Amino acid sequence: MHRSKPKIQNRQNRLHKHSHLSLYGLLQRRRRRRRPGASTPDPRSLSATAAAADDSTISPMNSHFSALACRDTLRLIFEKLPVPDLARASCVCRIWSSVASDRDMVTRAFAAPWRLKEVVGVLSSGSFWRDNGVGKFAISHRIKRGDSVASLAVKYSVQVMDIKRLNNMMSDHGIYSRERLLIPISNPDILIDSTCYIERDNHAKREVAVLYPEGKVSRT
Numbered sequence: 001m002h003r004s005k006p007k008i009q010n011r012q013n014r015l016h017k018h019s020h021l022s023l024y025g026l027l028q029r030r031r032r033r034r035r036p037g038a039s040t041p042d043p044r045s046l047s048a049t050a051a052a053a054d055d056s057t058i059s060p061m062n063s064h065f066s067a068l069a070c071r072d073t074l075r076l077i078f079e080k081l082p083v084p085d086l087a088r089a090s091c092v093c094r095i096w097s098s099v100a101s102d103r104d105m106v107t108r109a110f111a112a113p114w115r116l117k118e119v120v121g122v123l124s125s126g127s128f129w130r131d132n133g134v135g136k137f138a139i140s141h142r143i144k145r146g147d148s149v150a151s152l153a154v155k156y157s158v159q160v161m162d163i164k165r166l167n168n169m170m171s172d173h174g175i176y177s178r179e180r181l182l183i184p185i186s187n188p189d190i191l192i193d194s195t196c197y198i199e200r201d202n203h204a205k206r207e208v209a210v211l212y213p214e215g216k217v218s219r220t
Helices: 004-033 043-056 071-078 083-089 094-100 103-114 126-130 149-156 160-166
Strands: 118-120 137-142 180-184 195-201 206-211
Touching: 071 094, 083 094, 083 103, 083 126, 094 103, 103 118, 103 126, 137 149, 149 160, 149 180, 160 180
Parallel strands: 118 195, 137 206
Antiparallel strands: 137 180, 195 206
């Protein structure tokens, strides 16, 4: 037990020595970087350099770059953007917002990834277009005698909880008091060359891009 104390003390001395050397080396490297006679940069020169860089930066806030204020040019650029990027572009400035929020452009960007044939309907909120994930779509199923949430889940290969969540249902009771149920999309290929209708479902309490496999029934 007494012989281990010198070893521990020697180990502590070595660690202290190495830490001292490492700190000394760090100070030496800092001193080498600061050469004698070197002056600190003038803040005015830095601001001038930053201003020159801003002039050469492509930005809608840069008055020298008029191309980004041209609606025709912006339209050509925005036509290639997905929906999330269009939503970001609409927050840049008024000109960008007016072009990026154009109905035809947003509809085209919304339909392009899924190769939709047509998007019909008028939205009550522009926030619907900010995301075009598969969760935005649903199949409209007309309730028939013998239907249940479980049987529809098996028919459309989806989960029972997903149907209840989409339709804002707490239980299976009262299913026949509804004209239809919205069914989540399990296979995105069903969207190809299809027509979807932007509707607000009173039970789901949200806007949904609805598909009608049996054809849309006009309500009188």
